[in-house]
Amino acid sequence: RVRVTFMSIRKTVSAIAAVAxxxxxxxxxxxxxxxxxxxxxxxxxNMAVHIIDPRPMPVDEAGSALDGRRAAGAVDRYQxxxxxxxxxxxxxxxxxxN
Numbered sequence: 001r002v003r004v005t006f007m008s009i010r011k012t013v014s015a016i017a018a019v020a021x022x023x024x025x026x027x028x029x030x031x032x033x034x035x036x037x038x039x040x041x042x043x044x045x046n047m048a049v050h051i052i053d054p055r056p057m058p059v060d061e062a063g064s065a066l067d068g069r070r071a072a073g074a075v076d077r078y079q080x081x082x083x084x085x086x087x088x089x090x091x092x093x094x095x096x097x098n
Contacts, residue, residue, distance in 0.1 A: 077083060
């Protein structure tokens with residue numbers, strides 16, 4: 001005569017759950033044959049666009065944008081409230097925009 005207890009049922013259910021979990025993991029590791037060969041190219045392209053160029057800027061280019069007199073003049077105008085409004089830029093002139 002077989003005696004069924006709560007603990008034996010619990011062990012059986014735990015074993016079944018463990019086998020089911022392993023099956024799910026193994027299925028996830030299976031090769032994905034239905035994906036297109038260029039799957040993920042858009043993600044890689046977007047990552048490349050947003051990554052800063054790791055090469056340092058040459059010294060002659062880095063120094064050309066820095067102008068102490070111009071920066072001091074901008075601070076002075078800001079403190080006097082005489083801010084020069086930047087030129088309005090648009091992305092397109094099609095349609096007669098402002």
